[in-house]
Amino acid sequence: xxxxxxxxxxxxxxxxxxxxxxxxxxxxxxxxxxxxxxxxxxxxxxxxxxxxxxxxxxxxxxxxxxxxxxxxxxxxxxxxxxxxxxxxxxxxxxxxxxxxxxxxxxxxxxxxxxxxxxxxxxxxxxxxxxxxxxxxxxxxxxxxxxxxxxxxxxxxxxxxxxxxxxxxxxxxxxxxxxxxxxxxxxxxxxxxxxxxxxxxxxxxxxxxxxxxxxxxxxxxxxxxxxxxxxxxxxxxxxxxxxxxxxxxxxxxxxxxxxxxxxxxxxxxxxxxxxxxxxxxxxxxxxxxxxxxxxxxxxxxxxxxxxxxxxxxxxxxxxxxxxxxxxxxxxxxxxxxxxxxxxxxxxxxxxxxxxxxxxxxxxxxxxxxxxxxxxxxxxxxxxxxxxxxxxxxxxxxxxxxxxxxxxxxxxxxxxxxxxxxxxxxxxxxxxxxxxxxxxxxxxxxxxxxxxxxxxxxxxxxxxxxxxxxxxxxxxxxxxxxxxxxxxxxxxxxxxxxxxxxxxxxxxxxxxxxxxxxxxxxxxxxxxxxxxxxxxxxxxxxxxxxxxxxxxxxxxxxxxxxxxxxxxxxxxxxxxxxxxxxxxxxxxxxxxxxxxxxxxxxxxxxxxxxxxxxxxxxxxxxxxxxxxx
Numbered sequence: 001x002x003x004x005x006x007x008x009x010x011x012x013x014x015x016x017x018x019x020x021x022x023x024x025x026x027x028x029x030x031x032x033x034x035x036x037x038x039x040x041x042x043x044x045x046x047x048x049x050x051x052x053x054x055x056x057x058x059x060x061x062x063x064x065x066x067x068x069x070x071x072x073x074x075x076x077x078x079x080x081x082x083x084x085x086x087x088x089x090x091x092x093x094x095x096x097x098x099x100x101x102x103x104x105x106x107x108x109x110x111x112x113x114x115x116x117x118x119x120x121x122x123x124x125x126x127x128x129x130x131x132x133x134x135x136x137x138x139x140x141x142x143x144x145x146x147x148x149x150x151x152x153x154x155x156x157x158x159x160x161x162x163x164x165x166x167x168x169x170x171x172x173x174x175x176x177x178x179x180x181x182x183x184x185x186x187x188x189x190x191x192x193x194x195x196x197x198x199x200x201x202x203x204x205x206x207x208x209x210x211x212x213x214x215x216x217x218x219x220x221x222x223x224x225x226x227x228x229x230x231x232x233x234x235x236x237x238x239x240x241x242x243x244x245x246x247x248x249x250x251x252x253x254x255x256x257x258x259x260x261x262x263x264x265x266x267x268x269x270x271x272x273x274x275x276x277x278x279x280x281x282x283x284x285x286x287x288x289x290x291x292x293x294x295x296x297x298x299x300x301x302x303x304x305x306x307x308x309x310x311x312x313x314x315x316x317x318x319x320x321x322x323x324x325x326x327x328x329x330x331x332x333x334x335x336x337x338x339x340x341x342x343x344x345x346x347x348x349x350x351x352x353x354x355x356x357x358x359x360x361x362x363x364x365x366x367x368x369x370x371x372x373x374x375x376x377x378x379x380x381x382x383x384x385x386x387x388x389x390x391x392x393x394x395x396x397x398x399x400x401x402x403x404x405x406x407x408x409x410x411x412x413x414x415x416x417x418x419x420x421x422x423x424x425x426x427x428x429x430x431x432x433x434x435x436x437x438x439x440x441x442x443x444x445x446x447x448x449x450x451x452x453x454x455x456x457x458x459x460x461x462x463x464x465x466x467x468x469x470x471x472x473x474x475x476x477x478x479x480x481x482x483x484x485x486x487x488x489x490x491x492x493x494x495x496x497x498x499x500x501x502x503x504x505x506x507x508x509x510x511x512x513x514x515x516x517x518x519x520x521x522x523x524x525x526x527x528x529x530x531x532x533x534x535x536x537x538x539x540x541x542x543x544x545x546x547x548x549x550x551x552x553x554x555x556x557x558x559x560x561x562x563x564x565x566x567x568x569x570x571x572x573x574x575x576x577x578x579x580x581x582x583x584x585x586x587x588x589x590x591x592x593x594x595x596x597x598x599x600x601x602x603x604x605x606x607x608x609x610x611x612x613x614x615x616x617x618x619x620x621x622x623x624x625x626x627x
Contacts, residue, residue, distance in 0.1 A: 033083025034063035036552075036581060039075045041091035042560060045546040046098050046530045051480055053523040055562070056545065062096070064552040067325075067580035071548055089594045095560045097526070098546050099271030099553030099579060100495065101533030103440040103484040104380060104418040106275050107261045107297070108282040109207045110490035112242045115167060116601075116608040117260040121253065128253060129246060130155055130162040130198075138177035141166050145186070145202075149194050158197045161215075161246045165203035169619075170612040172491065176622035178204060179450060188212055201241060205490075211237050215245075222248050226306075234335060243281035254285040255294070260601075262297040267585040267601050267609055268492035269555040269574040271297055274330060274380055274440070274484075274537050276304040290327045296584040296600075298325065298553075300537035302380035303332035310370045317376030321538045325551060325580070330537050331379030331416075332371050336364030338383035338392060338417060340452060342462070343425070350461045353452065358391035365395065372399035377413045379536075380440075384453060386423035386469060393431050411436025416536060418486065420471050421445045421453045429479045438536050441471050441528070442486040443498040449509040449621040456510050456625065468515040473502060477524050482532040485525070493613045496561075497570040499525045504566070509621030522561070522569070552581040556590065570615060 039061035048056030061078035063070040071078060082088055111117050115133035122129045132152045134141035145164065152162045166182045168175040182204045191200050191212035199215035211219070216237070219228055222245050223236040236245060247254045265273075277283040277299070289295035303316045319329045341356035357364035371378055372395060383389060400410045417423075418440035424432055432439065445454045452461075455470040468475075476483050485502075487494060505519045506512075513519075534544025542551050556576035561569060577585035577600075585600035587609075601608050 032065070034065050034070050034081055034086050036064040036087045036089065037078055037082055038062050038064075038089045038091055038096065038556075039079055041094055041096050041556075042562075043072060043096040043546060043554075044526075044562065045072065046527065047545040047547050049482075049527070049531045049535070049540070049545075051477055051524075053521055055523060055526065059546075062546060062554075064578075064581045067551055067582075069546060069548050069550050069552050072546065091556060092593065094575070094590075095557045095562065096546070096554050097269075097557065097561070098530045098544055099555055099577065100269045100529050101272040101274070101484070101537060101544060102270055102486055102529075103274035103300075103416075103533050103536045104382075104442070104486040104488055105265075105270070105273045106207075106278075106488070107265060107273055107299075108243070108258055108275070108277055108279075108286075109239065111257045111261040112163075113165070113203065113205050113207065114490045114612075115165075116604075116606060116612055117257055117264060118163070119606065120260050120604055121257045127157075128161075128250065130160060132162070132164045133167045134165070135167065138174040138181075141174065141178060142181060145182075146190075146194060149191075149200070153195050153198060156198050159199070161199050161201065162195060163201045163203065163242075163246070165209075166205050168205040170493075170614060171616045172489070172619045173616075175205070175450065175619050179622065180624055183210060186210055199246075201246065208238055209241075211241070215241075219245050239278045240281075243285065244279045247281060251281065251284045251288055254281055255288040255292075258282070258285050259289055259294055259296060262295065263584065263601050264608060264613065265492045266296045266577045266579065267574065267613070268495050269577055270492055270495070271553045271555075271577065271579050272300065272533065272537060272539075272543060273297060274300045274302070274533075276302045276333075276380055278304060280306075286327050290324055295326045296579060298543075298579070299327050300330040300539070301327065302330055305335045308334050308367050308370075310374065313367070313370045313376060314374040317371065317374040320377055325542070328538075331377035333378050333381035334364060334367030334371070336362070336367065337381045338385075338388040339364075340384035340422070341387040342385040342422060343387050343390070344462045344466055346461050354385060356385075356388050356391070358388045358395065365391065368392065368395045369399045372396055372415075373403050375403060375405070378415045378417070381417050383417045383419050384422055386425045386428065389417060389423040389425075389428055392417060393428065393435070396435055396437075397431075407434075414438050414535065414538070416440060418442070419445070419453065419488070420473075420476075420483075421455070422458060422469055424472065424476070425469055426472075426475065429475060429481070432476075433479050433481050438482050438484065438532075439476055440484045440486055440536060441473055441476075442488050443471060443502040444487055444489055444491075444494070446471055446505055446514060447497075447501045447507050447509070447618050448489075449507070449625045455514045456507055456512075456621070459510070459512075459514065460625075468518055470515065470518075471502070472515075472518050473524065473528070474518045474520050477520060482535050483528055484533045484536045485528045493615045494618075496572040497615055497618075499529070500566065500569040502528075503569075508618055509625075522566075526561075553579050558589075 043059040059072040200212040203209035339357040341354040416438040420441040531544040534540040
C-alpha cells in the first residue's frame with residue numbers, strides 16, 4: 001500500500017482556499033448548504049412534458065443554492081440539508097408551481113399603455129416627461145382630454161415631452177367605448193394649437209398613437225433617414241417613439257420603466273417573456289438590467305428589424321439560443337407577421353378587411369424565406385388567418401429544402417407561429433406536427449370582443465362551423481404538438497382567468513361557449529404555461545419545471561389550483577414569486593408568516609396590487625361588435 005503523508009504546512013496550504021472563501025462567501029456556499037429551503041408545501045414540479053394529464057413529481061420540500069434548485073424530496077430529507085445560514089421557509093401546505101412562461105408578451109409595450117409603471121418612474125414634477133392618463137369613465141375621458149392637455153402644457157417646460165393617454169381601466173372596463181372613439185377626432189392641427197412649444201404623444205391605451213408637429217421635428221432629428229409616419233405601431237412614430245425618441249440617450253430611465261413593468265407582472269407569477277423588444281432602445285435597456293443584475297424576469301427575444309437584409313438575418317440566425325440566463329435570442333420574424341387572410345367564405349365586406357403578408361412577392365414572405373434559408377428560426381411571429389399559415393408552412397418546407405436541411409434539422413429549429421386566433425385548420429395540423437413546429441396560443445381572444453382577432457368576431461363573420469379554428473388547443477395537443485400561452489394585453493391579473501377560459505371556452509360578452517370541443521383539462525393549460533413554454537424559448541434544460549440543476553424560478557399560490565373547483569380558478573392569486581433564488585414578489589399575508597418584509601410593487605405608494613391589478617371580470621361587449 002502506498003502511503004502519502006502531508007506536513008502541517010502542506011495541510012495549511014490546502015486549507016487556504018477554504019479560509020479565503022469563508023471570508024468572501026457564505027458558509028452555505030462554501031460547504032454546499034442550501035441558501036433557501038421551502039418545506040411543508042405541495043410542490044408541483046411539472047417535470048412531465050408529455051401530453052397526458054400528469055403534472056409529474058409532487059414533492060413536500062425543495063432546497064435552493066445560489067440561483068439553482070439543489071434537491072427536492074420529503075420535508076425530513078430536505079430539512080436535513082439545512083446549514084447554519086440556510087433560510088428555512090414553512091409554506092404551511094401551500095401550492096408551488098414553476099414560474100410562468102408567456103411566449104408572446106410585450107412588457108416593453110405595456111409599460112407605455114397603462115399608468116402604474118409610468119407614474120412610478122416619472123412622478124409629478126420629474127424633469128424628463130409629463131405623464132397624463134385621463135381619469136373617470138369613458139364619457140368623462142372623451143370630454144376632458146383637451147382640458148388635461150392644457151394643464152400638462154402649463155406644467156411643462158418648453159421642449160419637454162408630454163404623454164397624454166386614455167385609460168381603459170384595470171379590467172379594460174372603459175375599452176368598449178374608448179377603443180373606437182378616442183383617437184379618431186383628434187387631429188395634429190388641434191394638438192399644435194394646444195401645445196405649440198412641446199412635443200406631444202397621444203395614446204389610446206395601446207401601442208400606437210398620434211403626435212403633433214413639434215414631436216415630428218424631434219423624430220426627424222433622431223431618425224433623419226427613416227420614413228416618418230403619423231400613426232401606426234411601426235416606425236419612429238410607432239413603437240420606436242417612446243423608448244428611442246422620448247427617451248433618446250436615456251437608456252437607464254427606460255431600464256427603470258421596463259423593470260417596473262416586469263415587477264408588476266412578476267407579482268402575478270410571470271417570470272419569462274417571449275417577445276421582440278421591437279426597438280434598439282428597448283434591447284439596450286434590457287441589456288443594462290441584465291448586466292446590473294436588476295431584471296425581475298427573463299426575456300427571450302426575437303428579431304424584427306429594423307434591418308432585414310439577408311446578411312443581417314444570417315447574423316441573427318447565428319445568434320439563435322445565445323445569450324445569458326436573463327436575455328437570449330429565440331429567432332426572428334421580421335416586421336411583417338402573418339396576416340388576417342383566410343380560406344373561409346364570407347361577405348364582400350369581411351373579405352375586403354382581410355390582408356395577407358406572406359404571399360409570393362410580399363416582402364414579409366421574403367424575410368421569412370431568408371430566415372429559414374439562413375438556418376434560423378421563425379419565432380414570436382404574430383398571426384391571424386389560416387391562409388398565411390399555409391404560406392408559412394410552404395416557406396418552411398421549400399426554404400429548408402433549398403438550405404439542404406434534413407427533416408430532423410428542421411424539427412430541431414422548432415419554428416413557431418403565435419396567437420392561433422384563426423389557425424391552424426384541422427388539415428394544417430399534420431404538416432405542423434411533421435415539421436416539429438410549436439404554436440403559441442392566446443386564450444384572451446376567446447373572451448375578448450374588441451377586434452377581428454377575437455373569436456366572437458369570427459363567429460359573426462364566418463359562422464359557428466369555423467369557430468373551432470380559434471385557439472384549437474385541444475386538437476393541437478391531441479396531435480402531440482407543444483403549445484404555449486399568452487395574455488398579450490396589459491392584464492397580468494387575468495392569467496388564471498385565461499386558464500379558466502381555455503378550459504370552458506366561455507365568452508360572457510356573447511354569453512356563449514365557443515367551440516367547447518377545443519376546451520382542455522387544467523393540466524394542459526398548466527403545461528402550456530410552464531414546461532412547454534420552456535421548449536418554446538429554447539431553455540427546457542433550465543426552465544419550465546422544478547428539478548435539481550434547473551433555475552430556481554417558482555411561485556407560491558394562495559390556493560391549491562389542482563384541487564379547487566374549476567370556477568374558483570380565476571380567483572387564484574400569487575403570494576410569492578422567486579426568480580433565480582431571489583424573491584421579487586412577496587405579499588404581506590405570507591411575509592408576516594415567514595418573518596420577512598414584503599417585496600415588489602406591494603410596497604409602491606400607489607398600491608397597484610390593491611387599486612388596479614385586481615381581477616373583476618372582463619369588459620362588456622362593445623356596441624360596434626353587436627352590429
